[in-house]
Amino acid sequence: MENHASVKFLIVGRTGWIANMVAALLEQRGERYAFASFRLEQREACERELDELRPERVLNCAGVTGRPNVDWCEDHRRETVRSNVLGVLNLADCCAERGIHLTNFATGCLYHYDSGKHRPTAEGGFPFTEEDPPNFFGSYYSRTKAMVEELLRTAYENVLILRLRMPVSDDLSPRSFVTKITRYEKVVNIPNSMTVLTELLPVALDMSERGLTGVYNFTNPGSITHNQVLALYKKYIDPEFQWKNFTLEEQAQILKAGRSNCELDVSKLLRDNPGAKIREVHEAMEEVFRRMQAQGIRPQKAS
Ligand SMILES: NC(=O)c1ccc[n+]([C@@H]2O[C@H](COP(=O)([O-])OP(=O)(O)OC[C@H]3O[C@@H](n4cnc5c(N)ncnc54)[C@H](OP(=O)(O)O)[C@@H]3O)[C@@H](O)[C@H]2O)c1
Numbered sequence: 001m002e003n004h005a006s007v008k009f010l011i012v013g014r015t016g017w018i019a020n021m022v023a024a025l026l027e028q029r030g031e032r033y034a035f036a037s038f039r040l041e042q043r044e045a046c047e048r049e050l051d052e053l054r055p056e057r058v059l060n061c062a063g064v065t066g067r068p069n070v071d072w073c074e075d076h077r078r079e080t081v082r083s084n085v086l087g088v089l090n091l092a093d094c095c096a097e098r099g100i101h102l103t104n105f106a107t108g109c110l111y112h113y114d115s116g117k118h119r120p121t122a123e124g125g126f127p128f129t130e131e132d133p134p135n136f137f138g139s140y141y142s143r144t145k146a147m148v149e150e151l152l153r154t155a156y157e158n159v160l161i162l163r164l165r166m167p168v169s170d171d172l173s174p175r176s177f178v179t180k181i182t183r184y185e186k187v188v189n190i191p192n193s194m195t196v197l198t199e200l201l202p203v204a205l206d207m208s209e210r211g212l213t214g215v216y217n218f219t220n221p222g223s224i225t226h227n228q229v230l231a232l233y234k235k236y237i238d239p240e241f242q243w244k245n246f247t248l249e250e251q252a253q254i255l256k257a258g259r260s261n262c263e264l265d266v267s268k269l270l271r272d273n274p275g276a277k278i279r280e281v282h283e284a285m286e287e288v289f290r291r292m293q294a295q296g297i298r299p300q301k302a303s
Helices: 017-028 043-053 071-075 077-098 140-155 177-183 197-210 226-236 248-254 267-272 281-294
Strands: 009-012 033-035 057-060 101-107 159-164 214-217
Touching (some): 009 017, 009 043, 017 033, 057 077, 071 140, 077 101, 077 140, 077 159, 101 197, 140 214, 197 281, 214 267, 226 281
Parallel strands (some): 009 033, 009 057, 101 159, 159 214
């Protein structure tokens, strides 16, 4: 990592899960990068650091996601808006004024299946494209993300918006979707789009380097169910593993906010990254578990 002036990449979100994976990739690539020290919403500090470090591109991996989960955002609305709306807009605006390209790690949790055109593809439906207006308003977190996306998309030509969903890493990080669902007492069983980070984070960096802008659904193609993921976990990591399902209605009883379930259309991502290795989600997930097994990753006790 570089500490002196003029870096190629500035990463916002120093302590975050995705930020640290992005930093590790930049390190591997031998790139000049630094972590930002400002808070997203601090305009003067943000301007000062952009002027001091003069990054060619900014990677925003910062945002409020809620701890232990997005239910937190329901009761902390101002804090959520401050980071996810005011903060992200502030960063985009400061970058735009300086002609700096910004990649925003965003979310695809803006949709949920309906009983019409957007029912699951296995039932004859169609995945959601970047042109489809959000239709999931069940959590305050998702609402702030939809609001900021609309503002970024319509006002800032310097911004690349990558819509991740249910990101999965090659380990049992508590942030990884796999780890989360292995720790729940009961899980729903619904097909969803997922982002296999080992495949897609390098693509994000390449898209940033190429200066692409606009909104991209940023997941592997296709959708995979919770049970299919857990069956892979059982096959590769923990043969003793058992799980129980429950319905969406039963799940709603134990959650404060709703959760998005949807499949995203990734035609645009594949069209604009023709050389990238982005596998169909079942294949990509099988590879994740093979890599975990090869690393000797064993089941963890919940912390
Ligand atoms: N993980 C997922 O399941 C998932 C799925 C889809 C999209 N995403 C999006 O991807 C992004 C990164 O996610 P993640 O999983 O890496 O999250 P994370 O581990 O919770 O990290 C978020 C980072 O953002 C920082 N942050 C929050 N508010 C900030 C502010 N106002 N100014 C500066 N830094 C701030 C946090 O720092 P402090 O702790 O110091 O506040 C932390 O370093 C988020 O925007 C998230 O919405 C994540």
